[in-house]
Amino acid sequence: QTGLKDAVSGHFLIGAAINQRQSDGKDANATKVLKRHFNTIVAENCMKSGLLQPRENKFDFRAADRFVDYAEKNGQVPIGHCLIWHSQAPRWFFTDDEGKRVSREVMIERMRKHISTVVGRYKGRIKGWDVVNEAIEDDGSFRRSPFYEIVGEDFIEIAFKAAHEADPDVELYYNDFSMSKPGKRAAVCRLVKRLKDAGCRIDGVGMQSHNGLDYPDLSDYEASIDSFAACGVKVMITELDVNVLPNPRGFGGAAVEQNFEYQKKYNPYTAGLPEDMAEKLRERYKALFDIYRRHSGQISRITLWGISDANSWLNNWPVPGRTNYPLLFDRKYNEKPVVDDIINMYK
Numbered sequence: 001q002t003g004l005k006d007a008v009s010g011h012f013l014i015g016a017a018i019n020q021r022q023s024d025g026k027d028a029n030a031t032k033v034l035k036r037h038f039n040t041i042v043a044e045n046c047m048k049s050g051l052l053q054p055r056e057n058k059f060d061f062r063a064a065d066r067f068v069d070y071a072e073k074n075g076q077v078p079i080g081h082c083l084i085w086h087s088q089a090p091r092w093f094f095t096d097d098e099g100k101r102v103s104r105e106v107m108i109e110r111m112r113k114h115i116s117t118v119v120g121r122y123k124g125r126i127k128g129w130d131v132v133n134e135a136i137e138d139d140g141s142f143r144r145s146p147f148y149e150i151v152g153e154d155f156i157e158i159a160f161k162a163a164h165e166a167d168p169d170v171e172l173y174y175n176d177f178s179m180s181k182p183g184k185r186a187a188v189c190r191l192v193k194r195l196k197d198a199g200c201r202i203d204g205v206g207m208q209s210h211n212g213l214d215y216p217d218l219s220d221y222e223a224s225i226d227s228f229a230a231c232g233v234k235v236m237i238t239e240l241d242v243n244v245l246p247n248p249r250g251f252g253g254a255a256v257e258q259n260f261e262y263q264k265k266y267n268p269y270t271a272g273l274p275e276d277m278a279e280k281l282r283e284r285y286k287a288l289f290d291i292y293r294r295h296s297g298q299i300s301r302i303t304l305w306g307i308s309d310a311n312s313w314l315n316n317w318p319v320p321g322r323t324n325y326p327l328l329f330d331r332k333y334n335e336k337p338v339v340d341d342i343i344n345m346y347k
């Protein structure tokens with residue numbers, strides 16, 4: 001039977017982020033879907049710095065090793081995510097014993113040590129790394145992360161150089177969300193140019209693609225694919241999903257009572273997605289895969305951010321306990337009708 005990977009072969013790799021239970025081999029349904037439909041996986045969490053190096057120089061590679069073994073065993077191309085990201089970096093990364101921020105020199109040393117240890121460990125086994133994740137704001141300015149504040153703008157170059165030194169053959173990517181926004185698009189293009197001018201290897205730009213039913217504007221999305229490709233890098237759709245629930249701002253970390261109110265108001269589809277919504281989701285995925293097909297010379301990989309709706313981070317964001325339907329496989333790992341639509345589109 002034709003799977004998604006067979007349908008899109010010759011265009012790009014197609015895969016999914018997998019969670020630790022899955023890469024530990026404890027989710028037979030996931031393995032079955034992967035083998036039939038996908039040929040590349042990325043670790044949803046277990047290769048982030050907080051998990052790999054929870055304390056300085058105390059690396060814990062157990063879960064990440066199992067992820068790479070699992071990929072090899074199941075014929076999946078493994079992608080590494082992510083070396084430098086403020087959001088899941090452990091607190092010690094930025095502070096000294098007294099809790100004060102470290103100097104630029106110390107920060108650079110810690111970045112280099114983390115990158116060379118992690119990339120070096122999987123040398124020759126990982127196809128490519130998200131080297132830096134989410135360093136630019138939607139308006140195109142640098143995100144004021146501790147990496148930026150302590151090291152300065154060149155923390156990105158430093159990270160790419162360290163990764164290249166640790167494995168000269170591995171592909172290196174810059175990855176970010178809201179990549180359709182014109183300000184961000186322009187800034188990412190400037191960043192790619194800057195990295196190239198500084199003599200850094202950069203193979204690709206990852207467009208996370210956490211989409212909704214009505215965002216982003218698809219012509220902006222296409223414009224970004226064209227712009228990144230024009231910078232001389234491969235485009236990767238790295239964290240694809242389609243959120244069917246509304247996301248009013250300001251509820252993150254809300255109190256329990258507030259969450260409860262939120263659920264009543266904004267989590268309306270707990271009994272299943274109504275038919276008209278399911279149809280909208282299907283049309284949205286078709287529109288996206290139509291864009292990918294038309295831009296297939298520019299795109300080298302599509303990665304969904306999860307296999308089944310049961311696994312999606314969108315069940316826990318912006319508050320826990322939501323029932324979301326963002327992926328291509330339902331909670332029982334059954335294909336949604338759009339899987340066949342996509343396969344037929346690529347025939």
Ligand code: G3I
Pocket residue numbers: 044045087088133208239313
């Ligand atoms: O594993 C622990 C568990 O032991 C603990 O009891 C529980 C209580 O909070 O937390 C569990 O860890 C959670 C982990 O996901 C695994 O489920 C973390 O709290 C939670 O913060 C973490 O969320 C991840 C998030 O990144 C933050 O790192 C999501 O799964 C993951 O999908 C999400 O992925 C990011 C990409 O890396 C970058 N782009 C955006 C994307 C979505 O936010």
